[in-house]
Amino acid sequence: MLIKNGLIATAGDLYQGDIYIEDGIIKEIGKDLNIEDSEIIDADGKYVIPGGIDVHTHFHLDVGIAVSSDDFRTGTIAAACGGTTSIVDHIGQGPRGTTLHDPINHYHKLADGKAVIDYGFHGVIPYEVDDDRLKEMDQLLEDGIESFKIYMTYGQMVHDEDSIKVLKKAKEKGGIIAVHPENNDTVNYLKKYYSENGMTAPIYHAKSRPEECEGEAINRILNIAHLVGDAPIYIVHLSAKLGLDYIKMARDRGQENIYAETCPQYLVLDEEKYNLPGTEGLKYVISPPLRNKANQEPLWRAVREGDIQVIATDHCPFLFEKEKEAMGKDDFTKCPNGAPGVETRMPVIFSEGVMKGRISINKFVEVTSTNPAKIYGMYPQKGTIAVGSDADIVIIDKDKEVTITKSMLHENVDYTPYEGMKVKGYPVMTIVRGKVIVKDNEFIGEEGYGKFIKRYKNDELVRF
Numbered sequence: 040m041l042i043k044n045g046l047i048a049t050a051g052d053l054y055q056g057d058i059y060i061e062d063g064i065i066k067e068i069g070k071d072l073n074i075e076d077s078e079i080i081d082a083d084g085k086y087v088i089p090g091g092i093d094v095h096t097h098f099h100l101d102v103g104i105a106v107s108s109d110d111f112r113t114g115t116i117a118a119a120c121g122g123t124t125s126i127v128d129h130i131g132q133g134p135r136g137t138t139l140h141d142p143i144n145h146y147h148k149l150a151d152g153k154a155v156i157d158y159g160f161h162g163v164i165p166y167e168v169d170d171d172r173l174k175e176m177d178q179l180l181e182d183g184i185e186s187f188k189i190y191m192t193y194g195q196m197v198h199d200e201d202s203i204k205v206l207k208k209a210k211e212k213g214g215i216i217a218v219h220p221e222n223n224d225t226v227n228y229l230k231k232y233y234s235e236n237g238m239t240a241p242i243y244h245a246k247s248r249p250e251e252c253e254g255e256a257i258n259r260i261l262n263i264a265h266l267v268g269d270a271p272i273y274i275v276h277l278s279a280k281l282g283l284d285y286i287k288m289a290r291d292r293g294q295e296n297i298y299a300e301t302c303p304q305y306l307v308l309d310e311e312k313y314n315l316p317g318t319e320g321l322k323y324v325i326s327p328p329l330r331n332k333a334n335q336e337p338l339w340r341a342v343r344e345g346d347i348q349v350i351a352t353d354h355c356p357f358l359f360e361k362e363k364e365a366m367g368k369d370d371f372t373k374c375p376n377g378a379p380g381v382e383t384r385m386p387v388i389f390s391e392g393v394m395k396g397r398i399s400i401n402k403f404v405e406v407t408s409t410n411p412a413k414i415y416g417m418y419p420q421k422g423t424i425a426v427g428s429d430a431d432i433v434i435i436d437k438d439k440e441v442t443i444t445k446s447m448l449h450e451n452v453d454y455t456p457y458e459g460m461k462v463k464g465y466p467v468m469t470i471v472r473g474k475v476i477v478k479d480n481e482f483i484g485e486e487g488y489g490k491f492i493k494r495y496k497n498d499e500l501v502r503f
């Protein structure tokens with residue numbers, strides 16, 4: 040396959056050229072390449088970028104009262120249609136007392152033969168940590184699970200005492216700890232307080248998880264990582280400026296191993312959504328919640344200036360009518376937390392970021408593909424356009440104007456948080472390991488084509 044005349048954008052370069060692909064790998068990049076008998080794809084006037092990598096999805100996540108509605112087939116089809124060629128899933132933690140391997144084995148069964156793009160799993164630390172589970176971390180690191188998640192809230196919350204052990208292990212053996220940061224006790228107190236005092240409308244979801252809860256948890260886990268000697272840590276779904284200030288403070292004191300992720304919803308939506316009439320606000324019941332609009336520009340600036348390295352999605356869809364509304368209509372605390380986003384990430388960030396001049400095309404590639412690949416042990420197999428890399432490539436037509444509506448999306452859910460949003464620029468082709476799997480928003484790939492990505496610690500771990 041030969042992709043001709045595209046405007047090739049990587050994290051560091053922008054140039055016109057051709058890309059020759061053989062056996063799923065990029066074989067040659069140059070000008071006016073002529074290779075006999077190759078299938079030609081004309082990318083004239085379009086951006087040719089490394090496929091998006093979404094390192095924060097929740098496919099088939101069982102949250103007790105519901106299971107997220109995208110499985111590994113529908114979720115990866117949606118991802119592909121939105122210009123994403125790899126995902127790394129934050130898997131469910133399984134029942135109390137489980138090993139680290141059990142949930143991973145379970146998710147292998149859920150994904151193998153189903154996923155249409157390549158996928159990996161973050162390990163998840165199950166509630167308590169003992170020597171057996173620390174040994175499991177060693178084994179999993181060898182099996183290509185390079186990252187582990189700890190939750191500072193929810194039923195599966197990991198206490199600080201156990202976080203220290205896990206961070207020490209990551210420091211010692213490589214790999215990285217991803218953290219959901221929210222102060223558990225204050226969230227529980229506020230939820231109960233609002234719920235018991237009749238303040239049960241969706242806006243109280245936001246009020247029960249204020250930015251202080253996130254900020255405190257971020258500051259605490261960064262201090263613990265500092266204590267352990269600059270253990271590698273990755274803050275997921277950063278939603279507000281306060282947490283960002285703590286991250287900058289930690290970097291200023293010399294902590295280098297800190298990475299931060301935000302998501303499109305925190306960059307382009309705000310807490311006014313919770314005041315929409317009727318039950319509409321329940322569509323946005325996610326944790327952390329949408330914030331006051333004043334947080335958006337500081338987050339964009341942090342993306343631009345490198346204080347935030349990744350934009351991922353936290354894609355965790357629940358059916359609006361049957362689940363979110365049915366359960367949450369009288370009380371926000373009963374509404375399953377989560378919203379879709381895996382398909383809209385690339386177009387929303389391209390349009391709101393690149394086309395509106397907030398970030399360059401190179402920064403776009405860096406935060407949606409290159410940095411996730413580097414941080415999570417997939418680079419340079421994934422995350423760039425270079426000779427020898429997997430031919431995971433997306434073509435974006437920057438002139439294509441689209442109004443996002445549920446009906447044009449492939450996510451297996453009955454709404455999108457971005458309904459009615461006009462975007463300029465849209466992926467028109469998605470190529471995974473040299474195979475065209477999406478053309479003009481139509482999926483033409485095959486179930487089970489996706490391969491498990493073994494992710495290993497990069498010895499030259501990038502410092503930002």
Ligand code: DUC
Binds near residue numbers: 353
């Ligand atoms: N937040 C959500 O909204 N859903 C799933 C998990 C999470 O942290």
Ligand code: ZN
Binds near residue numbers: 101
């Ligand atoms: Zn399951």
Ligand code: ZN
Binds near residue numbers: 219275276326327
């Ligand atoms: Zn989370």
Ligand code: ZN
Binds near residue numbers: 095097129353
């Ligand atoms: Zn999540």
